[in-house]
Amino acid sequence: MDINHISLFVLIADCGSLSRTAAKSGLSQPTVSRNLKDLEELIGAPLFERLPNHLELTAMGQQLLEPARAVKSAADAFAFEAKVAAQAGLPPVRISATQSVSSFLARHAAELQQAARNNGTEVQIDPDRTALLLADRQAEIMLRLRRIPDSGAGIVRRVGSLGVGLYAAQTAGEPDHVIGLTANRPGPQPQWLDGYASSSGLPIVLRFSDYYLRHQAVNAGTGLTLLPSFCGDSDSRLRKLEGPIAELQEDIFMIVQKDKAQAASVRKVADVLAVIFATHGHELSGAAQTTQPPA
Structure with a gap:
């Protein structure tokens, strides 16, 4: 028995009509109707009475609704725990950067936060300048100033400039x-x-x-x-x-470790960083002129 059919049965009972169920589930009304029919054929009895503009549970539907809710709740709990376990298994995406670039990124933490949530991972930023050389071996993404590092270290692209x-x-x-x-x-x-x-x-x-x-x-x-x-x-x-x-003025280069560049989480975070620098680069370079009050 398809767990999705059971979840849909619960949703139909809560919504009271095929049209409202379709709107809430994002499925088409014919798909909802077909899935309900499949479930009823599997059970061997109707679950709803088809009345004008709404559906009412039959005696069989009433008898099965609470067990169906329990099955749906267990499935939802399983999906949640699986997601948590998968997230716990993903290593963080670590960014090594200078203190000034790290501070700039902190101003746009919302974009990085969204990227972390979408990837189911953490984003860690190390702004300690004295640890940069050591951190290079441990960071998936590095942000460097002034000159392009040795290209053998990773995939390099210029992302902006610091004014x-x-x-x-x-x-x-x-x-x-x-x-x-x-x-x-x-x-x-x-x-x-x-x-x-x-x-x-x-x-x-x-x-x-x-x-x-x-x-x-x-x-x-x-x-x-x-x-x-x-x-x-x-x-x-x-x-x-x-x-x-x-x-x-100092150029900013992003370097992604070659052996980690194919990881989906690393690639997505690197793409978000590139968007942040492209969108807010005028702030970073000083091209955006802030009107200053008279002295």
Whole structure:
């Protein structure tokens, strides 16, 4: 006996008509009618009386309705447990990225969350820059800046660019110092900001390697600093002094491990990442100009 016929019998009893059952189940009315007829022939007795505009359970239908509900409930529980077990068996899709790119993705967590739910898996993002080289061996997807990594490591595609600008607090008046970057921060930003401080005659009194600490500091004091465009442009407490700065623009590359690229969950998450970068890339690059209130 087909469990789907039993579930449909319960739905017909609850809806009271073939048309309402068809609308609720997404099946056509002829299909509902045919499946009901098949079940009645299998049982050897009618389950419903066909009355104008509605159906009523026969004595046999009334007798079988509660057992049918129990069968349907057990089948639903089985399907749920099977789905949970399947999800538990799927490994997470791990993304290795810099702290700034990870923060950008966190702003668009809804899209990643939907991808995780659709895949029945977890998406994990590792924003720890010091662990990137170690994490490469463990991450299915890597997001890298500045240069294309060795193509032998995986399937590489450029997905966007990271813009950087110079920002100060709206209420700070004329900035009187620079909030610098530590020298061990990779990329051209530390040297560029040191050169800016030297040419402008402003002292560097604080240094932070991570942009979110510079973001906190510039809002709390009277200095100026470099921030990713998506961070500075979206903060109404800041004013942009310069940017996006062309020589600090960094390409973003997505690399999917070759031996994991065929996994459906990895492929779907990579596709969602590409859509996020394509849809919101103007925020990331700084091309979207946020109107700043006058200083």
